[in-house]
Amino acid sequence: MxxxxxxxxxxxxxxxxxxxGSLPVVKDPVAKTECSDCHMAYPPILLPQASWEKIMGNLSDHFGDDASLDDATVKVLTEYFVKNSNDVVLAKNEKIFAEMKAQKLKEGKRVKYLRPPGILRTAKKWSSKFKPERIQDLPRFKSKHSxxxxxxxxxxxxxxxxxxxxxxxxxxxxxxxxxxxxxxxxxxxxxxxxxxxxxxxxxxxxxxxxxx
Ligand code: HEC
Ligand code: HEC
Known part of the structure; x- marks a missing residue:
């Protein structure tokens, strides 16, 4: 090693x-097992909620492969991917950051140089108005691999x-x-x-x- x-x-x-840079890795044990047979288990933060819902709703026709799972597993995995998806993480952490700023202001501190949490910066970088089913179709992916x-x-x-x-x-x-x-x-x-x-x-x- x-x-x-x-x-x-x-x-x-x-x-x-x-x-x-670094991305939050997949921690959920079910996602780690079920979604890493054919490619790495992709970090949920890379795609928005709608993308994950589309992907999880159509596993039997998954980019030309059959990646079907039983209904109970699909449900658990969909919840995991949605909860950690780009737009959900972005909204949640923007709120946390706004509260952090408000608290500092209340304490009479300066907030101009307050650094957003790392997870918020990552979510912002990968945020996109497109909702593709492929990470490869995101503008950020393209710009990093052109x-x-x-x-x-x-x-x-x-x-x-x-x-x-x-x-x-x-x-x-x-x-x-x-x-x-x-x-x-x-x-x-x-x-x-x-x-x-x-x-x-x-x-x-x-x-x-x-x-x-
Ligand atoms: C054929 C090799 C290759 C594959 C496959 C590949 N990448 Fe990359 N990736 C690169 C190279 C080369 C760079 C540019 C590195 C540099 O500029 O130093 C890069 C850059 C990146 C960066 C930016 C690094 C940074 O912090 O600036 C990220 C994030 C990234 N890739 C994610 C992915 C993801 C997610 C996938 C799969 C969906 C992927 N890459 C597939 C080769 C690859
Ligand atoms: C039976 C094999 C298989 C399993 C299992 C599988 N996938 Fe895939 N997946 C594929 C193939 C094949 C592609 C297309 C790869 C390519 O274009 O090279 C793909 C592509 C993807 C992409 C698009 C990546 C990109 O940007 O091109 C996502 C997102 C994805 N899979 C998510 C998942 C999730 C979530 C799971 C678990 C529920 C999963 N996959 C399980 C075979 C699989």
Whole structure:
């Protein structure tokens, strides 16, 4: 485990220099089990309530797959995703933050530099007027994963060699995301290679494109 973490940290610095943000991970044990067979269990904060309701209401035709679950499980999971969805978390924490400010003002303190809670900042970043069924269709996702024309084929080649089927496979590129929520770019496939192969895996050009 220690050596794995060490390997991850080496790659982490070579691949990404950007400050990696972090997302709240899925904590619900049912969601963790039932929604991580085919892709990582996506953090509920990434999509609004309406999106989760659409997804959970149509599991038998789930992006071409049958992801059906029994009614009781669907009910519990829908409640979990809705409660932690983007707009619900946003509204709840905006209220908490407003109350925090009001309290400070009452105590005669300044509120201009009061920092919103991290969860509120994350919810704001991912908030969108669109209610897509795909995280990939969110403007924020697109802006974080749009590569220059020169880099598109380069990234495609990396994905092919690192056995990453589609952009929906977040944890194939963000290896720490399911456990810590960190969005640092860490490729588990590359991490698992023998040291020499791992070190030679990315060309300088590829590293540059990944860091774009
Ligand atoms: C039987 C396999 C399977 C299971 C189980 C499954 N999914 Fe999926 N899911 C898929 C496939 C396939 C895609 C499309 C992936 C792609 O485009 O590469 C997908 C895509 C998604 C997407 C869109 C991701 C994106 O932005 O492209 C969401 C959201 C999602 N699933 C949520 C869930 C939830 C919630 C559960 C648990 C209730 C779940 N999935 C369980 C197969 C599954
Ligand atoms: C093919 C690899 C790949 C896949 C798959 C992928 N990403 Fe990324 N992601 C990247 C790269 C590269 C960056 C840009 C990193 C940089 O600029 O340093 C990035 C950036 C991000 C960031 C911004 C990091 C920050 O804090 O600025 C987030 C958040 C993110 N991805 C989430 C996701 C989610 C959620 C999914 C799945 C729905 C996903 N990514 C799928 C490669 C990938």
């Amino acid at each position: 220690r050596s794995l973490i060490f390997a991850a940290s080496v790659l982490l610095f070579s691949v990404t220099s950007a400050q990696a 590569f220059s024309q020169r880099c598109v084929p380069v990234i495609e080649s990396v994905m092919k060699r690192a056995k990453i089927q589609t952009m929906a496979m977040c944890s194939d590129c963000h290896g720490l995301m399911p456990t810590t929520g960190a969005s640092a770019v860490v490729f588990p496939y590359v991490e698992a290679l023998p040291v020499a192969e791992r070190q030679a895996f990315f060309s300088a050009e590829e590293l540059k494109c990944l860091d774009e």
